[in-house]
Amino acid sequence: MIKKLIDESMAKSPWVFHINAGSCNGCDIELVAVLTPRYDAERLGFKLAGTPRHADIVVVSGPVTAQSKDRVLRTIAQVPDPKVIVTLGSCPCSGNVFKGSYSVVGPLDKYVPVDVSIAGCAPKPEAIIDGLALAAQIIKEKREKQ
Amino acid sequence: MSLPFIREAMTQLFSKPSTEAYPAEPKDAFPNYRGRISFDADKCIDCGMCERVCAGGAITKKVEETPEGKRITRMFSLDSCTFCACCADFCSRHAITLTSDYHMVARKSKDLLTAGTYVKKAPAKPAAAKVITPVRDNLKPAVGNGIVAQDGGQ
Numbered sequence: 001m002i003k004k005l006i007d008e009s010m011a012k013s014p015w016v017f018h019i020n021a022g023s024c025n026g027c028d029i030e031l032v033a034v035l036t037p038r039y040d041a042e043r044l045g046f047k048l049a050g051t052p053r054h055a056d057i058v059v060v061s062g063p064v065t066a067q068s069k070d071r072v073l074r075t076i077a078q079v080p081d082p083k084v085i086v087t088l089g090s091c092p093c094s095g096n097v098f099k100g101s102y103s104v105v106g107p108l109d110k111y112v113p114v115d116v117s118i119a120g121c122a123p124k125p126e127a128i129i130d131g132l133a134l135a136a137q138i139i140k141e142k143r144e145k146q
Numbered sequence: 147m148s149l150p151f152i153r154e155a156m157t158q159l160f161s162k163p164s165t166e167a168y169p170a171e172p173k174d175a176f177p178n179y180r181g182r183i184s185f186d187a188d189k190c191i192d193c194g195m196c197e198r199v200c201a202g203g204a205i206t207k208k209v210e211e212t213p214e215g216k217r218i219t220r221m222f223s224l225d226s227c228t229f230c231a232c233c234a235d236f237c238s239r240h241a242i243t244l245t246s247d248y249h250m251v252a253r254k255s256k257d258l259l260t261a262g263t264y265v266k267k268a269p270a271k272p273a274a275a276k277v278i279t280p281v282r283d284n285l286k287p288a289v290g291n292g293i294v295a296q297d298g299g300q
Binding site (some may be wrong): 006038039040043044073090093094095096097099109114116117118119120122123124125126129130131132133138 | 163164166168173175179181189201202203204224225227228229231248249250252253255258272280
């Protein structure tokens with residue numbers, strides 16, 4: 001019974017952890033805009049977690065650079081299962097204009113399974129809310145399977 | 147006793163919240179927003195200009211040989227697009243437009259693909275080898291016409 005209560009409560013408050021994997025900062029600004037009063041994703045339960053160990057959803061922005069690859073993978077490994085990995089913007093899912101660069105080792109789905117990809121350069125805050133809502137739905141499905 | 151900002155506080159108390167009610171109320175993008183690409187395959191002439199100007203390398207094409215001609219599929223992968231609209235600007239036939247649809251969320255990258263297919267027919271082959279007429283005879287009236295037109299214009 002307590003497990004059911006925990007599951008229902010956790011479905012309503014998926015916590016987000018944001019990793020910048022060499023992003024140009026455009027997507028980061030849009031994500032911060034989503035979490036601040038104008039779009040206020042916190043009214044939907046999303047909260048920016050301070051540490052990956054508290055997070056349910058990992059949001060990665062930026063083409064994965066050679067310098068950031070190890071750190072990104074180590075941080076994602078610290079997120080407890082079940083987790084959902086969301087790519088923010090075009091860079092993490094393809095490399096975008098940085099593809100072919102000597103310092104870019106992306107895209108991210110070479111290393112970890114990506115659940116949701118939000119396209120846009122940078123995506124509109126409403127699109128990010130759509131993506132986070134889809135991620136929350138996926139994490140609910142994953143918890144039910146466990 | 148003075149109450150500073152009492153008027154401001156009262157107006158804020160009874161005004162609508164500044165937070166957007168987005169998932170509850172749909173919201174349109176602002177005018178000229180560059181969102182999901184739409185491609186009109188019938189207008190395309192396969193000049194390849196969009197592919198040349200694309201910074202992210204998002205535009206690719208696939209060619210299949212069929213009896214009625216080349217079957218060309220042009221693909222716009224929106225997951226490596228910067229939405230700069232260079233392809234739409236350089237398209238001489240206005241086959242590419244960027245719509246105001248910003249809901250581009252997908253579980254697979256296949257869902258973020260805009261594609262259009264059309265058949266490019268080869269020009270009809272000439273029936274028989276023609277006798278080439280001397281060019282000089284054809285040129286003369288053309289030059290004459292040009293001079294007449296110039297005089298008329300002045």
